[in-house]
Amino acid sequence: MPTNSVYPKNINDYVLNQGHGVKGLADLGINTLPTQYIQPEHERFGKEQIILSNGNHHVIPVIDMSNFDDDEIISAAQKWGFFQIINHGIPLKVLEDVKAATYRFFEQSAEEKSKYLKGNSGTNCVRYGTSFVPEVERALEWKDYLSLLFVSDGDAVARWPVACRDEALEYMKSSENVTRKLLNVLMKGLNIYEIDEKKESLLMGSKRINLNYYPKCPNPELTVGVGRHSDVSILTILLQDDVGGLYVRGLDGENWIPVPPINGALVINIGDALQILSNGKYKSIEHRVIANGTKNRISVPIFVNPRPNDIIAPLLGSSKGEEEKPIYKEVLYSDYVKYFYKRAHDGKATIEFAKVSTQTN
Template sequence: MEPTTAVTQFTTAEPSDLTEFVLVQGHGVKGLSDMGLKTLPKQYVQPLEERPSSFKVVPHDHLQQYSIPIIDMANWEHPDVADAICDAAEKWGFFQVVNHGVPLQVLQNVQAATYRFFELPPHEKIKYSKEYSPSNNVRYGSSFSPEKEKALEWKDYISLFFVSEDEVATTWPPACRDETLEYMKKTETVIKRLLKVLMKRLNVKEIDETKESLLMGSKRINLNYYPICPNPDLAVAIGRHSDVSTLTILFQDKTGGLYVRANDGSKLWIHMPPVSGALVINIGDALQIMSNGRYKSVEHRVTANGGKVRVSVPIFVNPKPSDVIGPLPEVVASGETALYKNVLYSDYVKHFFRKAHDGKQTIEFSKV
């Protein structure tokens, strides 16, 4: 197929043709972008209310008032640092950490591995799609939930659920396996430190084996690839949502594009500026539920970029699928009313994935 013909075809393509190229053949949106499309295919054009122009971003003269904290974790047990972490979890639901102990080289390596995987030819990437993957825990795909979305997201990803190093060795893609596993291992310490600090404010004196399982019993890591978009003003890279995790640990490159909704009723959106070597931390729904609403999971989204490729690598730190989540006993021990009912975590996650991104709607599943 001549490039010009292909460009014309996919600008006006029928849904079945686009699905065949992007999902079935494994080209992803990277394949569309690499063609040099000048116009966004209609399947990716968002409704007016979801386009970037419809979101009110914090004006320049209010940036200081809406500055999401950057926290130095070098002395993480110091009361001032602990307070900063907990305050950020309550007020913003997001913060960034520096001096967190994960070597810069490890972050650079996982970024390079992300590019390496997505630069594989389609017939290599498709081996990890839903139809062909050697494991249900390894999934290559595009957008979030294509069969449920009214408009598709401009993103490719590979999602890797960690079970054991033996399974990693046999099922994760060699192009990114070692660097991704190393990144996951190196974040273990900062995750435990953050949870220790956050639990202390909730009157949880010690994280025993049962609590550790509940807070961080499973992990999923995504390698996200956002190609250059021909009409970023009409598209989204990731739609409005909150995470279903306990915590999410995100490494983002220098491109920018992550926006967080202010948690003050203003409906303003705050850009999360890339900081060299920093990790972005955000509270997930599971921790909002366990803290009985004290810590906040907040909506966030990612804009498409018309000039640069963007990559990001989030680690979703979750309860085990078999765990039941609800307000922690220590939180409601003083008679505080439970705002959330107990739910099986796997049921909560299934509810999230059964629909398109829809802001904070998933947490309604757990409200009393």
């Protein structure tokens, strides 16, 4: 057991305000989890669940982008909301470079990283933090992150941290072609065969890249890396390292299915915004990340989003047959995102915010 001197006097201040993050806490050599990170029992992810998940015969689809059928992508988006892609055209060096840059950023001193804390950064385009929304969470998540909003090349050069700037930009730019390819196919699945400038802006008008760091955890069974949630994006393009730890809610709504790392692959998942635009045809699926007791883990997601001032609502009018009724109402995208960030991770509760009310007077 560690002595009291191992812990900072004020753990929250040390982690949240001084810039040490959960990595700084782990680097102290603690061997028991601070109470701030102990999740309620129903949110923990025990060995029994992991064994159950690994024993499940269902697997997340893997799609070869050099030789695919449109129906493969459409079916995966409808059934699973998650799939992996290989031979996607992004050079392996670009992927390895951004992983190395992620380590480089988080290995900097707390003083350097703290320049990008919410109160210090001076811009929403660059945000360094820990957990999800610490001020409203009952228990903190075992993760640090750097979040980078892309506005323009010049803005990124001026604002993004030098330790990871060039590599993050290159990864984001290299993902452009495969993102367009995926969205073109997914729109065909909605009987939309031409993406004009307006639709392209709605589908990929804004992008944010996160660098995530999950330090080795002393009691991984008591906490989570990321709690249960679905993304608010159109698409999320995730680069995993070889450690793994991402789990997706199974088709039965109960079990959790692992998304195993594949060298050079990217994980694609449908976000809430595309579920709304597709009127529920495509599914944004609940997922989570477990804490790891033996290794550090990193991941690098790109969130492909509408612009903040875009209205998201079902893209109706192109379907054949009976007229389709909208399940979701018109929502200002920035309002949807704000609602998401007001709450701790709680599964798919956010999308209820956008549903058409079924109440009658």
